[in-house]
Amino acid sequence: MGTTSVSVEYINPFVTASFAVMSMMFNEAPTKGALSALPDSFTSQQVNVVVGITGDISGMVILGMSLTTADRIASMMIGQPIKVFDYLASSAVAELGNMICGNGLLQISEGGHICDLTPPTVIRGTNVEISTLAVPAIVVPLKLSLGEVTVTVGLRGNK
Amino acid sequence: MHKKILVTDDAAFMRVMLKGILIPEKYAVIEAVNGQEALEQYASHQPDLVFMDITMPVMDGITALKAIRAKFPNACLVMCTAMGQQNMVIEAIKAGAKDFIVKPFQAERVLECVKKFVH
Numbered sequence: 048m049g050t051t052s053v054s055v056e057y058i059n060p061f062v063t064a065s066f067a068v069m070s071m072m073f074n075e076a077p078t079k080g081a082l083s084a085l086p087d088s089f090t091s092q093q094v095n096v097v098v099g100i101t102g103d104i105s106g107m108v109i110l111g112m113s114l115t116t117a118d119r120i121a122s123m124m125i126g127q128p129i130k131v132f133d134y135l136a137s138s139a140v141a142e143l144g145n146m147i148c149g150n151g152l153l154q155i156s157e158g159g160h161i162c163d164l165t166p167p168t169v170i171r172g173t174n175v176e177i178s179t180l181a182v183p184a185i186v187v188p189l190k191l192s193l194g195e196v197t198v199t200v201g202l203r204g205n206k
Numbered sequence: 207m208h209k210k211i212l213v214t215d216d217a218a219f220m221r222v223m224l225k226g227i228l229i230p231e232k233y234a235v236i237e238a239v240n241g242q243e244a245l246e247q248y249a250s251h252q253p254d255l256v257f258m259d260i261t262m263p264v265m266d267g268i269t270a271l272k273a274i275r276a277k278f279p280n281a282c283l284v285m286c287t288a289m290g291q292q293n294m295v296i297e298a299i300k301a302g303a304k305d306f307i308v309k310p311f312q313a314e315r316v317l318e319c320v321k322k323f324v325h
Contacts, residue, residue: 139219142220149288153292
């Protein structure tokens, strides 16, 4: 397990961004649950959107949710009910991750950090072990009427 | 005859979303999944407006913008950007992009942009 702590300076922008983007996309502000810490390696949820951050700060941000929640979110974003979690649905939740991380990164850049995003990756399956490579992660559960989305932030400063 | 708009984004969802805004307004939508395909589609269809994502595989949006503008100096391109890409937006505007819209889009903002450039 890594020993580096995760700075609040790196977490808050992604929580704020999640609130802003979800409120706009779903016409509903999420409710924040209790924060928890994870070791640098943990198992995935049913649907996970992984976005890498590189530059002055590096690591990853992961949106995790159940398949039911992912179905509901994708349906809401696409504007019609989806029957199966297909490529289009996957693209929709990936874009949600992209928008949240882009918004979060904008706030981080205002603190003088220059960073970039990697394209989002969608991972399905609950038995996948995800490692943030010696960076402990903080998990923020966000509750919506569509279901719960956990925002896992595992970032470290490189300066 | 319907005005033609080329939507370029590697994310299927974003293309579907833009089509859902534009088609009901009677615009003909052509799609491309990367900058290279946008260049080919532009040459084939000469659309009235291009919505161009920035981060894409094969050829990114800024390279495609420069390539299209080099061949078609009057081409009208609007960049689609995620927040946090302001440096790229500045580069795109310098390279001739007419405007930019920030994801997540609001239909009003997209249509405002279209009406500004497509007559």
